[in-house]
Amino acid sequence: MPRGDGDPECIVLKLSNGYNIGVEYKGQKIGLVKKGGKVATVTANKASHDSKKKTISILAVGGTIASKVDYRTGGVVAAYSADELIAAVPELAEIANIRGRLIMQVLSEEMRFEHYAKIASEVAKEIEAGADGVIILHGTDTMGYSSAALSFMLQNLPVGVLLVGAQRSSDRGSSDAAMNLVCAARFLVGSDFAGVGVCMHGSLEDDFCLVHSGTKVRKMHTSRRDAFRSVNVKPIAKIGYENGKIEMLGESYAKKNKEKTKTKLKLANKFEDKVALVKIFPGMHAKQLGYFAENGYKGLVIEGTGLGQMPVNDDKIASENSRIFEVVRRLVADGCVVVMASQCIYGRVNMNVYSTARELEKIGVIGAGDMHPELAYVKLKWLLGNYSGGEAKKKMNENLVGELEPRTEVEKDFE
Amino acid sequence: MPRGDGDPECIVLKLSNGYNIGVEYKGQKIGLVKKGGKVATVTANKASHDSKKKTISILAVGGTIASKVDYRTGGVVAAYSADELIAAVPELAEIANIRGRLIMQVLSEEMRFEHYAKIASEVAKEIEAGADGVIILHGTDTMGYSSAALSFMLQNLPVGVLLVGAQRSSDRGSSDAAMNLVCAARFLVGSDFAGVGVCMHGSLEDDFCLVHSGTKVRKMHTSRRDAFRSVNVKPIAKIGYENGKIEMLGESYAKKNKEKTKTKLKLANKFEDKVALVKIFPGMHAKQLGYFAENGYKGLVIEGTGLGQMPVNDDKIASENSRIFEVVRRLVADGCVVVMASQCIYGRVNMNVYSTARELEKIGVIGAGDMHPELAYVKLKWLLGNYSGGEAKKKMNENLVGELEPRTEVEKDFE
Numbered sequence: 001m002p003r004g005d006g007d008p009e010c011i012v013l014k015l016s017n018g019y020n021i022g023v024e025y026k027g028q029k030i031g032l033v034k035k036g037g038k039v040a041t042v043t044a045n046k047a048s049h050d051s052k053k054k055t056i057s058i059l060a061v062g063g064t065i066a067s068k069v070d071y072r073t074g075g076v077v078a079a080y081s082a083d084e085l086i087a088a089v090p091e092l093a094e095i096a097n098i099r100g101r102l103i104m105q106v107l108s109e110e111m112r113f114e115h116y117a118k119i120a121s122e123v124a125k126e127i128e129a130g131a132d133g134v135i136i137l138h139g140t141d142t143m144g145y146s147s148a149a150l151s152f153m154l155q156n157l158p159v160g161v162l163l164v165g166a167q168r169s170s171d172r173g174s175s176d177a178a179m180n181l182v183c184a185a186r187f188l189v190g191s192d193f194a195g196v197g198v199c200m201h202g203s204l205e206d207d208f209c210l211v212h213s214g215t216k217v218r219k220m221h222t223s224r225r226d227a228f229r230s231v232n233v234k235p236i237a238k239i240g241y242e243n244g245k246i247e248m249l250g251e252s253y254a255k256k257n258k259e260k261t262k263t264k265l266k267l268a269n270k271f272e273d274k275v276a277l278v279k280i281f282p283g284m285h286a287k288q289l290g291y292f293a294e295n296g297y298k299g300l301v302i303e304g305t306g307l308g309q310m311p312v313n314d315d316k317i318a319s320e321n322s323r324i325f326e327v328v329r330r331l332v333a334d335g336c337v338v339v340m341a342s343q344c345i346y347g348r349v350n351m352n353v354y355s356t357a358r359e360l361e362k363i364g365v366i367g368a369g370d371m372h373p374e375l376a377y378v379k380l381k382w383l384l385g386n387y388s389g390g391e392a393k394k395k396m397n398e399n400l401v402g403e404l405e406p407r408t409e410v411e412k413d414f415e
Numbered sequence: 416m417p418r419g420d421g422d423p424e425c426i427v428l429k430l431s432n433g434y435n436i437g438v439e440y441k442g443q444k445i446g447l448v449k450k451g452g453k454v455a456t457v458t459a460n461k462a463s464h465d466s467k468k469k470t471i472s473i474l475a476v477g478g479t480i481a482s483k484v485d486y487r488t489g490g491v492v493a494a495y496s497a498d499e500l501i502a503a504v505p506e507l508a509e510i511a512n513i514r515g516r517l518i519m520q521v522l523s524e525e526m527r528f529e530h531y532a533k534i535a536s537e538v539a540k541e542i543e544a545g546a547d548g549v550i551i552l553h554g555t556d557t558m559g560y561s562s563a564a565l566s567f568m569l570q571n572l573p574v575g576v577l578l579v580g581a582q583r584s585s586d587r588g589s590s591d592a593a594m595n596l597v598c599a600a601r602f603l604v605g606s607d608f609a610g611v612g613v614c615m616h617g618s619l620e621d622d623f624c625l626v627h628s629g630t631k632v633r634k635m636h637t638s639r640r641d642a643f644r645s646v647n648v649k650p651i652a653k654i655g656y657e658n659g660k661i662e663m664l665g666e667s668y669a670k671k672n673k674e675k676t677k678t679k680l681k682l683a684n685k686f687e688d689k690v691a692l693v694k695i696f697p698g699m700h701a702k703q704l705g706y707f708a709e710n711g712y713k714g715l716v717i718e719g720t721g722l723g724q725m726p727v728n729d730d731k732i733a734s735e736n737s738r739i740f741e742v743v744r745r746l747v748a749d750g751c752v753v754v755m756a757s758q759c760i761y762g763r764v765n766m767n768v769y770s771t772a773r774e775l776e777k778i779g780v781i782g783a784g785d786m787h788p789e790l791a792y793v794k795l796k797w798l799l800g801n802y803s804g805g806e807a808k809k810k811m812n813e814n815l816v817g818e819l820e821p822r823t824e825v826e827k828d829f830e
Binding site: 107108109110111112113116139140141142145146219220221222223224227271273275276277278279281282283284285287288290291292295303304305306307308309310311312342343344345346347348349350354355356374377381 | 522523524525526527528531554555556557560561634635636637638639642686688690691692693694696697698699700702703705706707710718719720721722723724725726727757758759760761762763764765769770771789792796
């Protein structure tokens, strides 16, 4: 590979399994084995439109699934266009009429709510133009935040919208990109799902994918192909890769119906800027929260401990603790909507069990129920973008798009 | 139950299953069923010292396991003394000579590093006085932080130290307190373990407990009895409740040996105050990090996304992103040790795959490897309390007490 920023004493070789290896060349001889061929250029698969088939729009926004290795550095950069990716997965054309375009090139760690609003608008355009389903090629890092944001923004969805990513880049033999895409397309064409979901590997093998709820999904592993998990609910569906079988697992999900296709899709893509997500930890100083009080924050999601707690009491050793409570009390008094979620991630917040949390509830902090912290953050940001503080507070405890289950099935949701 | 802060129109009854129920009494008749007996007072079990048995010290610091229901409010408050709890679990006396005392009464959400230092000193005292094992009765909320702190503080441990908690308070029929305690005592007496661990339920049933590494354990569910999980490693051991069988699961754990019993236990209980744990999220403002730069923070653990990332690039839509990177760059330049962990929790940080993380590494941000964010925070706080910034940075990437595995076994560590 061309020399990048690495060790100047080494040459970097790309192995057939996709990994790079650095070899010190000092004192070594380099000989020509054989001349390589010209690198084949992938050309777009111009399948003719089949009116018997449904139409799926694929929108690429960035991430590994739309990436290839940068041979300058050996790292992975966003590069593939949607057309190239479609051409690389010919099975797609057998499932549906495919149309695709690159709407932005943003790595998922760089995604912001302005991007989410743009993605939602583009999805709406595709649906208005007749798409029977939409696939969004997205980086996996913040995919859970994006899918939650889209779940709230895209109201009265008449068709399914699936975010699809890859944990291995598309030019590696072990890439999960093609299978995730194929399963997503099959699910959009073969199910009655009409909501926002995430379709990714369900196991370490290439045997099935899972479709997770757009709100309840979370990336739970840095690198595994089955990194995405449904938190506190069952996945919506399981899709076999070989046999194409769709098995619906979740009981409650947004379904297609005649009413919806008649109703015009509504787009509510505003978010309040002054909302933050803050993690509580032992030894935290109250002043760290001062920024939010001083800058008129409208919403704050606290990632507390256990059932929804944070330091409240004042004792001789830990006199600063009382002040964290004081800052939160002042924030609430100033009209900031403060929501308590749990860093446990699984399970639900219950602020009625322990005295500490009861104190917090008394000053106006509201529990996030079974919404994990990142979901609670996106919901609060969206609510405050579209409703008054009072209404937002009320709706925080209502189930709007499947994000808040009235009861957690303890036995089934956590392995 | 006596009337508390609840609805004045209701009376609250405690049911035999331990739950409370509120009943509106307006227009209802209340009759006497029968007169209740006097509440039995539990007295300490004064088992005589048996020189053939090992001795276990039980130190109570607070939490649900040392709590009972406050009949004023119906909530749970810290109340039981260690003696009362020992008396309530007579099996303990069959396993070992038990001595116990209450060293503090702090709910786990109120725990700070001053408390951890005090607990470590008390554990050291018990070991010096001849204890063959120590059990710490601790609240579950921040138990993972405490067990990590104790793992670093207690060096050359000659015996095992187990933190034991309960997810259900001890006066409820469904309490897990007794079984967790019994399994912990059996493990301390019957194994060669000489490190810090956490002993809690291994399943929803009362069939077995798991002993987790003190550093790799994390509370992963708000309420389930099997809420504690080993992150990226196998649990150390499984202890059957009925049969008392101890099955060692982990390959590498600190063991008892003659060398250790000769060596005097070392206590390194200093922590740097100016260390924080900050979560990265889409839409975050750089100014939120300003506090750490302005106040001379010595360490910062960033809970980034995926393999260890955060916004770095600057584009037209998201001009603020570049500034988060700038604040971090300035912090590092000012001598702050900045560590990148992942909000995925499972898996390991790898800053060599994507261009964004490579940029961070270039400015001096170091990856946390397979240490989850809370562990990385405790380790950094401890390192900076005992070493210079440069040494701390170096040791952050070394395995000191089993907290950093050189390689994650992808297939086995995550369900």
